[in-house]
Amino acid sequence: MSSPDPQVRAARNPSTHPSPDHRPTPAPQRVGESSAARGPVVAVTGAAAGIGALLTERLAASDAIKQVIAIDERRGECSDAQWHILDVRDPAIAEKLRGADVVVHLALDLDLETDAAARTAYNVRGTQTVLTAAAAVGVHRVVLCTSAMVYGALPENELPLSEDAELQATAEATGVGDLLEVERLARRAPRAHPGLNVTVVRPAVLVGGTDTALTRYFESPRLLVVAGSRPAWQFCHVEDLCSALEYAVLEKVEGELAVGCDGWLEQEEVEELSGIRRMELPSAVALGAAARLHRIGLTPSPAGDLAYTMYPWVVSGSRLHDAGWRPRWTNEEVLAELLAEVAGRHTVAGRRLGRRDATAAGAAGATVALLGTAALVRRARKARRRF
Numbered sequence: 001m002s003s004p005d006p007q008v009r010a011a012r013n014p015s016t017h018p019s020p021d022h023r024p025t026p027a028p029q030r031v032g033e034s035s036a037a038r039g040p041v042v043a044v045t046g047a048a049a050g051i052g053a054l055l056t057e058r059l060a061a062s063d064a065i066k067q068v069i070a071i072d073e074r075r076g077e078c079s080d081a082q083w084h085i086l087d088v089r090d091p092a093i094a095e096k097l098r099g100a101d102v103v104v105h106l107a108l109d110l111d112l113e114t115d116a117a118a119r120t121a122y123n124v125r126g127t128q129t130v131l132t133a134a135a136a137v138g139v140h141r142v143v144l145c146t147s148a149m150v151y152g153a154l155p156e157n158e159l160p161l162s163e164d165a166e167l168q169a170t171a172e173a174t175g176v177g178d179l180l181e182v183e184r185l186a187r188r189a190p191r192a193h194p195g196l197n198v199t200v201v202r203p204a205v206l207v208g209g210t211d212t213a214l215t216r217y218f219e220s221p222r223l224l225v226v227a228g229s230r231p232a233w234q235f236c237h238v239e240d241l242c243s244a245l246e247y248a249v250l251e252k253v254e255g256e257l258a259v260g261c262d263g264w265l266e267q268e269e270v271e272e273l274s275g276i277r278r279m280e281l282p283s284a285v286a287l288g289a290a291a292r293l294h295r296i297g298l299t300p301s302p303a304g305d306l307a308y309t310m311y312p313w314v315v316s317g318s319r320l321h322d323a324g325w326r327p328r329w330t331n332e333e334v335l336a337e338l339l340a341e342v343a344g345r346h347t348v349a350g351r352r353l354g355r356r357d358a359t360a361a362g363a364a365g366a367t368v369a370l371l372g373t374a375a376l377v378r379r380a381r382k383a384r385r386r387f
Contacts, residue, residue, distance in 0.1 A: 056078045150169045274335065
């Protein structure tokens with residue numbers, strides 16, 4: 001999933017890009033093989049960066065795919081795809097999807113720093129437009145990507161959750177409200193557009209060039225642990241997500257799919273593997289401080305993000321497994337990759353600190369300082385009310 005650049009959206013100018021109708025030289029056809037036998041034509045939105053770029057490259061290199069149509073607000077690096085430059089909310093996308101058999105919609109903005117209202121408007125409107133446009137031009141399958149976060153992180157969750165488990169998340173965590181709305185649109189689309197098949201892929205904690213509240217958790221000098229909680233960590237490397245999306249594209253599996261590494265890690269295992277010590281706080285203190293810090297704009301992460309570090313939301317991935325798919329990465333390997341990616345970054349309560357700030361704050365001191373800031377703000381507000 002990509003995080004569209006707001007400046008690109010605000011100042012789109014197709015004339016500055018190579019022609020969106022550029023068509024790559026088709027790959028040579030095998031002797032005795034018809035064009036139709038070479039697999040589907042696949043359109044990928046959000047194709048210029050992130051997971052969209054990785055999937056576009058993967059599909060373009062696959063002998064099982066006839067052609068890749070890449071759609072984004074700027075041109076990406078894959079020269080073997082046919083590029084169209086536009087915003088996915090533009091109804092003109094319908095003509096760009098004409099001739100595609102499958103659409104993989106990855107143009108979602110889940111950036112922590114994006115204005116929440118603007119993010120929701122982009123994500124929901126974009127998904128609506130893609131689903132409607134795909135149905136209008138005869139696309140028979142749309143693949144959407146949300147997150148296993150939609151199941152919710154609850155103390156009573158089974159380990160692991162099945163794909164059919166109820167979606168119990170609330171809109172209190174970053175972007176989860178948008179993802180729940182995407183899920184609602186996915187379930188409604190086949191009824192609104194008979195003949196349109198919608199597959200939803202829900203990855204666990206994504207790692208591999210991603211920046212989320214959950215990856216920032218491992219940038220902290222101490223791992224915040226809420227007293228009485230029972231976290232369980234399951235990761236999903238972006239390479240495994242792309243291979244799962246390819247399974248969906250090739251119709252090897254369909255429906256609602258969960259994807260992640262096999263099994264999970266307990267908090268104690270994470271601490272041992274990472275070498276990062278914990279900082280344990282009472283639930284009321286941790287949740288109350290997180291809510292206040294977010295409300296006054298000191299951190300990008302709402303208090304709802306903490307639930308996903310407190311309680312399990314591990315998924316089984318049974319449908320993909322039954323179809324023959326297997327993850328290439330283990331939880332231990334993905335955690336090691338994540339720690340290598342975040343080395344040198346300093347985050348406290350979801351807020352990135354500069355090197356000087358982090359050094360001055362010290363290890364646990366930065367967290368204590370932020371908690372103290374929240375307390376001071378609360379006292380100041382009480383004082384104003386007295387007057």
